[in-house]
Amino acid sequence: MRRSDTATQPKFRREPPDSRREALISATLASLSELGHEGLSVRRISAHAGVSMGLINHHFSGIDALVAAAYESLAARLLARSRDPALALVGEPLAALHVYFSASFAPQALDPAIFRTWLVFWSLVPHSPELRAVRERAGRETRVTLETLLSRLRRQPGVCPFKLGPARIGLSALMDGLWVELSLDPASFEPARAVSLCDDWVRALAAGAFPALRARAPGLSGSRTPRTSPAAS
Amino acid sequence: MRRSDTATQPKFRREPPDSRREALISATLASLSELGHEGLSVRRISAHAGVSMGLINHHFSGIDALVAAAYESLAARLLARSRDPALALVGEPLAALHVYFSASFAPQALDPAIFRTWLVFWSLVPHSPELRAVRERAGRETRVTLETLLSRLRRQPGVCPFKLGPARIGLSALMDGLWVELSLDPASFEPARAVSLCDDWVRALAAGAFPALRARAPGLSGSRTPRTSPAAS
DNA sequence: CGTGCTATTATGCGGTCGCATAATAAGCGG
DNA sequence: CCGCTTATTATGCGACCGCATAATAGCACG
Numbered sequence: 270m271r272r273s274d275t276a277t278q279p280k281f282r283r284e285p286p287d288s289r290r291e292a293l294i295s296a297t298l299a300s301l302s303e304l305g306h307e308g309l310s311v312r313r314i315s316a317h318a319g320v321s322m323g324l325i326n327h328h329f330s331g332i333d334a335l336v337a338a339a340y341e342s343l344a345a346r347l348l349a350r351s352r353d354p355a356l357a358l359v360g361e362p363l364a365a366l367h368v369y370f371s372a373s374f375a376p377q378a379l380d381p382a383i384f385r386t387w388l389v390f391w392s393l394v395p396h397s398p399e400l401r402a403v404r405e406r407a408g409r410e411t412r413v414t415l416e417t418l419l420s421r422l423r424r425q426p427g428v429c430p431f432k433l434g435p436a437r438i439g440l441s442a443l444m445d446g447l448w449v450e451l452s453l454d455p456a457s458f459e460p461a462r463a464v465s466l467c468d469d470w471v472r473a474l475a476a477g478a479f480p481a482l483r484a485r486a487p488g489l490s491g492s493r494t495p496r497t498s499p500a501a502s
Numbered sequence: 503m504r505r506s507d508t509a510t511q512p513k514f515r516r517e518p519p520d521s522r523r524e525a526l527i528s529a530t531l532a533s534l535s536e537l538g539h540e541g542l543s544v545r546r547i548s549a550h551a552g553v554s555m556g557l558i559n560h561h562f563s564g565i566d567a568l569v570a571a572a573y574e575s576l577a578a579r580l581l582a583r584s585r586d587p588a589l590a591l592v593g594e595p596l597a598a599l600h601v602y603f604s605a606s607f608a609p610q611a612l613d614p615a616i617f618r619t620w621l622v623f624w625s626l627v628p629h630s631p632e633l634r635a636v637r638e639r640a641g642r643e644t645r646v647t648l649e650t651l652l653s654r655l656r657r658q659p660g661v662c663p664f665k666l667g668p669a670r671i672g673l674s675a676l677m678d679g680l681w682v683e684l685s686l687d688p689a690s691f692e693p694a695r696a697v698s699l700c701d702d703w704v705r706a707l708a709a710g711a712f713p714a715l716r717a718r719a720p721g722l723s724g725s726r727t728p729r730t731s732p733a734a735s
Numbered sequence: 736c737g738t739g740c741t742a743t744t745a746t747g748c749g750g751t752c753g754c755a756t757a758a759t760a761a762g763c764g765g
Numbered sequence: 766c767c768g769c770t771t772a773t774t775a776t777g778c779g780a781c782c783g784c785a786t787a788a789t790a791g792c793a794c795g
Binding site: 305306307381385388389391392394395396404408435438439441442443444445446447449450453454457458462463465466468469470472473478479480481482 | 614709713715
């Protein structure tokens, strides 16, 4: 019909496995972002990808493996979007953190559809070791990114030394909380407000306004440095 | 069997509708906390309540109405557990906030089962106007509680005046983010750390360490006061 | 132009889902 | 002790679920 009336066009295209896997991952993310948990279905995902249902069990060991792959893909993309521009500014830690915040609260990161998808992953984490492993990997990368940015700030002159780990926990929680609230109710406040709250938090940290986060030995010590060793909690 | 061999005990007990409704709500919360989304099923909930499936459709208009009622019930209970002891301390705003934080990060509030349940509600909010309304009510109550506590702090002598609304947004986000992280991975840090991070945040706020939150007119003005009018954003 | 490999589709099975319907029986007022 | 109200159960229906199986067909290669 589309090509010609005499030559029947092929009913489907054979794709290399990697390309098909990627397409299925994209379809999974699209389906989850549209429908939330309702979208987590072999039939819906395959329909979204324009292929038949059986392809999922052909290219993945099951729906769980596909979801884990989709989780990993989305996490990596979101992380890179805020980390890469921030880590590029090596000279000015405060500006780098501001870039990190701005990217984290950019409109594309605040899309409620992304939050819907994320909720599905969160809800699956307690039941699936595979999902839990993905989350741990993503969490570790976020930790090293944030601790790198904070440690650069700490070694700046005039900055009151602070405990790196707990500071990262607090800042990470503040960002997550702002992101959750904005995703659940985009009208509750402006994304710029979220950025300024994070900027303020970092400034207060640098000024030593958080007593419980102050490092004991003010000058040297460097109680903890970001590390890649597996001992990170 | 239990009572006597001759007198057959009744096959079921007739309960007044309100009592049965409450029992079904409890069973819903129990089922959700055990199984997450998997627990959101007429059959599972009714089995948990020890009644037959049809009772849910008899006492509620459908599964959605039951879930909304369960959401409201859990939200009210959690809110009261932290609000009531905190609002009781009228004289010392900092201590009252500390009590609020401590109650919010008490072991019973950090039960991962509660988080599983909460995730189900969050994931349903975008699809159900009824759930959205419940969330808005709960959010409003949390807002007035936090703004009451913060406004008491603000009128304390020596406290740098701050914008009430944005401050509440930041503190609320910090608490939510800490709660999410602790619920997803209870081993990531100690609940006491969460409390101290919140305490520190409030102290920094009182010390004027958050530039973007400082009120323009330092002495009077009282830019905003907690209100019950429907204009609250 | 075959021919084989395998990506892809089509179909079927056992299970669970929410809900509607009809039958049942508990418990109370007479 | 009886009958009425209605809370409660039992059952059935259509739809969707994940997955296994077998048939189909694209397409690279000889």
